[in-house]
Amino acid sequence: MVDYTKALKQGFEAARRADAARKEIDEVFIELNNQVLKATDNKLSIERREYEEQQSYPNISLSAFMGAQTINVWYIVAYNPTIGKNKEAKIARWVRDKAGYPCIVKWSDQERICEDREALSLSLSELLSDPIVGQILYRLSNMEPQKKQKG
Amino acid sequence: MTILNERLILAWWNTGLSPVGIPRASEEEFLIASRIVSTLLKDVRVDFIGLGEVTKSDLNRLLLESAPPNYSVYDGTRSEGRTQFDTGAIYNVNRLIRTNDTIITINHGNRTLKLANRLEFRISSDIIPFYLFLSHWPSHISPDSETLRITLGSRLRSNLIDLITTYKDNARLIIMGDFNEEPFHECLENQLLATRDRDIAKKSHSYLYNPFWRHLGESAPYSCDYSPRSFAGTCYISSGHATKWKTVDQIIVSSAFLGNCSWHLNEDLTKILYITPNAIDENEAIGIFDHFPIITTLDRISEEEVLSDG
Numbered sequence: 283m284v285d286y287t288k289a290l291k292q293g294f295e296a297a298r299r300a301d302a303a304r305k306e307i308d309e310v311f312i313e314l315n316n317q318v319l320k321a322t323d324n325k326l327s328i329e330r331r332e333y334e335e336q337q338s339y340p341n342i343s344l345s346a347f348m349g350a351q352t353i354n355v356w357y358i359v360a361y362n363p364t365i366g367k368n369k370e371a372k373i374a375r376w377v378r379d380k381a382g383y384p385c386i387v388k389w390s391d392q393e394r395i396c397e398d399r400e401a402l403s404l405s406l407s408e409l410l411s412d413p414i415v416g417q418i419l420y421r422l423s424n425m426e427p428q429k430k431q432k433g
Numbered sequence: 434m435t436i437l438n439e440r441l442i443l444a445w446w447n448t449g450l451s452p453v454g455i456p457r458a459s460e461e462e463f464l465i466a467s468r469i470v471s472t473l474l475k476d477v478r479v480d481f482i483g484l485g486e487v488t489k490s491d492l493n494r495l496l497l498e499s500a501p502p503n504y505s506v507y508d509g510t511r512s513e514g515r516t517q518f519d520t521g522a523i524y525n526v527n528r529l530i531r532t533n534d535t536i537i538t539i540n541h542g543n544r545t546l547k548l549a550n551r552l553e554f555r556i557s558s559d560i561i562p563f564y565l566f567l568s569h570w571p572s573h574i575s576p577d578s579e580t581l582r583i584t585l586g587s588r589l590r591s592n593l594i595d596l597i598t599t600y601k602d603n604a605r606l607i608i609m610g611d612f613n614e615e616p617f618h619e620c621l622e623n624q625l626l627a628t629r630d631r632d633i634a635k636k637s638h639s640y641l642y643n644p645f646w647r648h649l650g651e652s653a654p655y656s657c658d659y660s661p662r663s664f665a666g667t668c669y670i671s672s673g674h675a676t677k678w679k680t681v682d683q684i685i686v687s688s689a690f691l692g693n694c695s696w697h698l699n700e701d702l703t704k705i706l707y708i709t710p711n712a713i714d715e716n717e718a719i720g721i722f723d724h725f726p727i728i729t730t731l732d733r734i735s736e737e738e739v740l741s742d743g
Contacts, residue, residue: 337599384539384588393537395548395588401540 296381303382306399314406319363326423328360330376358387358409362422369425371418374409390414438695439558439733441528442702444473445609445682446726447485447569447668454488454510454517462720463494471499472708473726474523481524481554482726483567483609492521503527509550509567511536516545520567520610522552530555532562539588546571546581548588549610558733561603561694564596568610570620582614586624593641597687602638603694606687611668611724615680616646627685635691642691644703644729645683652707667705668724680705684729695733702730 311330318326337351356377361370374389384395387405390412396402409415448466450458458466473479484492492506500523507522518536533553539546549566556563570585571578589608597604608627614620621627621643628634629646645667653663666678673679682705690698706726 384591388535391535393535393551393592395537395539397539397541397584400542404543405540 300381304378307378307382307385307402310399310402310406318410322423325362325364325425326360326419327363328358328373330356331359331370332356358406360419360422362425364427365422365425369422371422373415373418435734435736437732438735439556440699441481441556441696441731441733442477442479442728443565443607443609443684443731444477444479444482444706444726444728445485445567445611445684446470446473446482447611447682447724448491449486449721449723450491451488451519452486454512454519456488456491458491458721462722463491465720465722467495467498469708469726470495470523473706473728474500474504477706477728479728480528481522481565483520483522483565485567485569485611485724486519487521488519489521492523496523499523501525507531507534507550507552509534509536513538513545516547518547518550520547520550520569522550522567524554528556530557537592539584546585548585548592549608551592559696561600561605563605563607566592566606566608566610568608568612570611570613572613578613582612582618582620583624586620590625593687597638600689603689604638604687605689605694605696606641607684607729608641608686609684609727609729611682613681615649616643616683617649621683621685625685627683631691634688635693636688638688638693641685641687642698643683643685644698644700645680645685645727647700648705648727649680652705664705664707664725667727670723682724682727684727686729686731690731695735696731697734699730699732702728704728 315328318328333355334352335355337353357372358374358376359370360373361367374387377386379385384397385402387394387396387409389409394405396405450456450463450466470482473482487510489508489510492508496504496506503526504523505526507524509518509521511518531552532555535551537548537551539548547569549568552565554563554565570582575581593606596606612621616622616629625641626639627641627643629643631642634640634642651663651665653661664678665676666680667682668679670677670679686698690696706728708726
């Protein structure tokens with residue numbers, strides 16, 4: 283006989299662990315954002331955001347062949363809160379497992395599969411110190427808000 | 434009637450030149466390696482060769498000394514903390530257009546594991562890309578290495594799922610490397626789902642087909658009156674007890690190449706190449722060479738309608 287009670291308990295335990303992992307991952311991003319805000323005098327903020335995108339295929343004829351589909355994609359984005367979120371920059375792709383870990387950070391030619399909190403923190407730290415990402419963050423943090431025109 | 438339109442030959446060789454990025458080859462050994470790569474590219478006409486245990490400098494020298502002018506290097510070597518990526522490739526730029534490449538790592542705490550270099554290629558005659566994964570997984574010397582290889586198999590599988598979901602039967606995936614485990618190990622058979630069973634792989638694009646199941650034993654059969662020189666794997670381990678041979682180098686392909694797209698695996702031309710000159714002699718590894726190169730062949734086939742009278 284199938285042991286549904288055992289399966290149910292396993293499901294509850296998996297849900298509990300996934301919930302704990304999600305909270306832990308949220309904490310990592312809150313800590314990252316707090317430090318970035320502090321270091322830039324509130325001129326740079328980093329968070330995760332979901333976008334709806336067309337499924338990308340290598341070329342038009344293949345898109346026609348496969349059919350157009352939209353998918354939800356998560357990114358790690360940066361923006362300058364003094365300017366607003368309309369000038370945000372996507373600095374990495376973000377993929378999280380249903381169970382919380384592993385989560386994946388993809389940027390440039392790198393794809394880092396992070397199995398725990400420490401690995402995620404280290405990967406995000408490397409993302410920030412990447413020279414190309416650094417250039418984007420520097421530019422964003424140095425943007426000045428446009429003065430409102432009189433009249 | 435079927436017509437062969439195009440052939441793509443892919444190879445993998447763990448050179449032994451610079452394990453974990455530390456050069457160890459003498460000049461004489463490097464020249465042997467150059468000759469082997471030259472044979473593969475010029476005589477066997479390999480279009481793509483994945484190379485293990487190389488540095489950037491090894492790759493550039495091999496390109497210079499061994500490759501025809503229409504070949505280029507992919508340098509996948511990189512240092513990540515204490516982890517050194519020691520894989521790269523030399524490929525025919527007239528046939529293969531590299532459109533993307535990624536270094537994939539698994540990070541456990543402050544430890545980094547090499548999962549694969551993922552390369553995306555277009556063949557000039559074809560619109561659907563080929564995804565090629567180069568892997569060199571931790572050896573048995575590393576602590577907990579078996580658990581690590583099982584995790585690597587599972588994570589590589591997850592990485593393939595996106596491509597399989599997108600392209601379904603047309604997902605053109607080739608996974609090559611030195612996995613430091615044989616085809617029957619948990620990490621390859623159950624985690625990566627690289628099966629020996631062609632029917633299962635052909636029917637379901639969730640499975641991969643591992644043609645190197647066919648290369649686990651002696652290369653030539655024994656008989657009392659004829660005993661040719663025979664080898665029993667891709668790698669010779671002099672300290673081995675029950676066997677000194679292991680088939681740890683493999684090229685694994687997706688379901689697409691088993692009749693689900695115009696490109697077909699040519700299994701006759703998927704094999705271990707016992708060409709290492711002077712390297713493995715009388716069952717003794719000489720110098721730094723303990724692996725043989727392996728190849729696989731993909732043929733693009735079209736069906737020609739047979740016109741009948743009346």
